[in-house]
Amino acid sequence: DAGVIQSPRHEVTEMGQEVTLRCKPISGHNSLFWYRQTMMRGLELLIYFNNNVPIDDSGMPEDRFSAKMPNASFSTLKIQPSEPRDSAVYFCASMTPQGRTEAFFGQGTRLTVV
């Protein structure tokens, strides 16, 4: 398996533009997480899905952020409109729900909003 695949790896956009980040989880994993990482705050959970259903979106900073998981193999995180303070590395991770599960992370998308 290729692991968790995120795209794009880097995104530079102007303030006010819409940004869409994409994630393909590991096949068979039915939990998917979106995290944001900054130097100041470390890794912050934005939202996570179990079986394509959003379970906890309390970490989504505001209405400008939205996430979808239309099927078990794909998820998107959208920011509209983007702001400079959204600049961060966004990670997607997946895992199975039972036991001593390990979250497997993608390589991340480095977002810069100018």
Place this chain on the structure above:
Amino acid sequence: KNQVEQSPQSLIILEGKNCTLQCNYTVSPFSNLRWYKQDTGRGPVSLTIMTFSENTKSNGRYTATLDADTKQSSLHITASQLSDSASYICVVRDEGGGNKLTFGTGTQLKVEL
């Protein structure tokens, strides 16, 4: 509120030396605790997992300990190598929230010649 705190925030050591990283958590009910290593520009990768009944676990030069009574964990690195330079993140999973993970902010380790 579930929290995970790590110390020190950053650490610089000479190659070949040992070091110990600390993690305190308030996550309840506790399921397990993992130490992740995150190299620059990459996603975190699990080093070791500790469950309630496990006190010590080794993975090569990495040894993790867990004291479930005091809710503390440590990661000890022996004979450090330049490739150990990375961020080490303590992550705790709780039983009550499905798969919810609480992350520490990490310890940035730099190993120098």
